[in-house]
Amino acid sequence: MIADEHGVIRDVLRRLFADAPYIDVVADAGDGHATIAACRAHRPDIVVMELQLPSLDGIDTIRAIRRRWRDTRILVLSATTTEIRVAEALNAGAHGYVLKRSSSGTLLDAILALRASQQYIDAALNLDQIESMRRQTIKVGSHVTSALLTTRERQVLKLIAEGGRNRDIAERLTISPKTVETHRLNMMQKLDAHNIAELVRWAHRLGIAPL
Known part of the structure; x- marks a missing residue:
């Protein structure tokens, strides 16, 4: 198929x-x-x-x-x-x-x-x-993190890279805005990202969202 x-x-x-x-x-x-x-x-x-x-x-x-x-x-x-x-x-x-x-x-x-x-x-x-x-993990700053995010984190990151706000992402994934925010904070910690722009760059780097 x-x-x-x-x-x-x-x-x-x-x-x-x-x-x-x-x-x-x-x-x-x-x-x-x-x-x-x-x-x-x-x-x-x-x-x-x-x-x-x-x-x-x-x-x-x-x-x-x-x-x-x-x-x-x-x-x-x-x-x-x-x-x-x-x-x-x-x-x-x-x-x-x-x-x-x-x-x-x-x-x-x-x-x-x-x-x-x-x-x-x-x-x-x-x-x-x-x-x-x-075989390897990605080293980011002083953190070592797996290149693989959870399925839900990948979904949230993709939508963030596409310009979605927490409320929009929550509606799209049928979850609460608070849950979206939790996923966002978890990803920022894993990837040592300090703002949305850095998360978007990671989405491109990981191939989750096209350039």
Whole structure:
């Protein structure tokens, strides 16, 4: 199945895969929650998905799929080129990562690799750096903190980076403004961020929100 926010991308991928006799597209989805619902309904062998998904971040979507359907393999097809985001996707359970700027042949090779139970990382990415980031933590000032925030913190951080106020974020996530504020303070402590601008920079650095 295909998961991407943009309908044009989903249509292009459907046409590409239609010419591959070994690929049958069973579903597509435009956000994280719809992706999980489609997996529940169709149990795809492989999910080709973007990381920047509405409603539920791609990393959290990967975790949810891997918890529920261990045999489903996940190939990230993303415009996000930072190795830290690749490392985060792999740590969440993805089996491969291809850049959208790469050729269609690269994407098809990646799908074949996943079918053969192999990992596939785009050759344009620095594999040594990715593996190092998978093992290490990020050192920020005098604090050492994991690159991974909780699912809810990631959701809140994404909405903060998109310009959401506490009240707006609370309504979006169906939580109280006080809870949003608590998450914000926790993230500031973890990331040694002193204001909203620094939190937004972290959202970009971690790939939670696009630049």
